[in-house]
Amino acid sequence: MQQHQSKKKLARDLVNSLNANEIKKSLAIAQQLNQSYPDYAHGWYLASCALRHANRQHAIIAIDRALQLEEGKHSYLVHKASCLMETGRPEEAGAILSSLLKGGKLGAATYFEIGLLYCALIQYEEAVEVFRRAIDLEQNQPQYHYNLAVAYRFLGRLTEAEEQLDLVLHLSPGDYEAHHLRSGLRRQTRDSNHIAALKTALDGKNLKPVARVHLCYSLAKEYEDIGDAEASFAYLEQGARTRRENMRYDIRTDLDIIEAIGKQYPEDVFTGSITGFEESGPLFVLGMPRTGTTMVERILASHSAVVSLGEPDNFSQEMIRQIKDRGIKPRSRLDLIAKTRDLDFTALGEAYIASVQSIRHDSPFFVDKLPFNYLYVGLIHLAMPNARIINLQRHPMASCYAIYKQLFQQAYPFSYDLNELAQYYVAYHRLMEHWNSVLPGVIHTVYYEDVVADTEAQARKLLDFCKLPWEPDCLKFYDNRQVSTTASAAQVREPVYSRSVDQWRQYRSYLQPVEAVLREAGISTD
Secondary structure (H helix, E strand, C coil): CHHHHHHHHHHHHHHHHHHCCCHHHHHHHHHHHHHHCCCCHHHHHHHHHHHCCCCHHHHHHHHHHHHHHCCCCHHHHHHHHHHHHHCCCHHHHHHHHHHHHHCCCCCHHHHHHHHHHHHHCCCHHHHHHHHHHHHHHCCCCHHHHHHHHHHHHHHCCHHHHHHHHHHHHHHCCCCHHHHHHHHCCCCCCCCCCCHHHHHHHHCCCCCCHHHHHHHHHHHHHHHHHCCCHHHHHHHHHHHHHHHHHCCCCCHHHHHHHHHHHHHHCCHHHHCCCCCCCCCCCEEEEEECCCCCHHHHHHHHHCCCCEEECCCCCHHHHHHHHHHHHCCCCCCCHHHHHHHHHHCCHHHHHHHHHHHHHHHHCCCCEEEECCHHHHHHHHHHHHHCCCCEEEEEECCHHHHHHHHHCCCCCCCCHHHHCHHHHHHHHHHHHHHHHHHHHHCCCCEEEEEHHHHHHCHHHHHHHHHHHCCCCCCHHHHHHHHCCCCCCCCCCCHHHCCCCCCCCCHHHHHCCCCHHHHHHHHHCCCCCC
């Protein structure tokens, strides 16, 4: 009896330390638990949970031990699939999920966890099916409906997504994420909007800053849709200010990094023969966010020879891995930039291509649409000189306004203060001028306004640059059923529209801090 209690106590202590994010303590307790009770399957499962934070390969070994002791346990298999995904083995993870679904009826929570993993695998059709199974078993779980709505949105099934979010808000009226997602699914009208419900939610007691931010951005978007610029910008400012006040960020760090990249990659780095890895498949679409990168991605991905990878960070991750593997220990981020000059560029290109092989499948061309890759243009060219690099540009004021009004999940911390946003835009602009100067002809610049004015002419130029034959389907990118997981997932389901081209002009008086910084830097705002 004493031994059983001790085992349970150790397991409880381990769970508590994991919940408190005390990783070293968790690992120590896990080691004691496994050594004292080597035949306790749940102990090995908990050890695997702890090891995911320290050594993912060992986490798989631990969960395999648990499965030896309790073969076929659903929660252990789901956990193993998650570990496999984290170690770059998505096919094996998918095989486990498929086997679980074929093996018989599962519980609602298990279906839900499998659905989340299918989302991580960017298999949203499968996720929809599994989330629906969870809902069939438990209809009153808001998170089930919310994640089903997210999957529908990525698939372009926007009406069904809105129906699910209505259910979420019926079950949980204060769910600020559901309010925000619902506002962005369609263009609101004076006769059909959610402004009253959003104001009621915003007036709620004990509202956390994160909830206030989401609700303010939702109100800003819906007021913009109905043409009330004053109310829209008032809520936008309130939301952005709240977000910035609750964020630790120093823009000087970003500005120093961008400047250092240009200095580390002067013209002489690119003179002479650039060997690199011989691969012509990558089509890098980059630039500032909200400039039409997703639209161009969809135009390209509508070609029969092209598949989109979404926004993977594989290139920067492979760069960092190369630095670690070579035993290089940068003293700072600026030192890291300097150390990238010592990399084996051919090996970097080869490693990047290998890292995307499982999601590229057999497609001869693929789009990597991570806007931040503009920082790595020089490295990308050195690593893969045959890769195509496409930079999106938009009117500077339109670009800054579009970024400012977008609530991002994680990235772009500079976007919540108009002065910082303008400073960052200037730094981006100067680095792109540098890349175009030292790499003449390497970068194809696409102007958002030109695509809106004459989509076919710009699409033809784009395909010519990528060495792709013309296909009329590229003009019907809004009918493309490929998944879109970006902030523009709803907009790219529409044909090209011009309403956003000059929309910023309604807000010009509010955007004076941006215009002043841009003009001082010599960037035209006319």
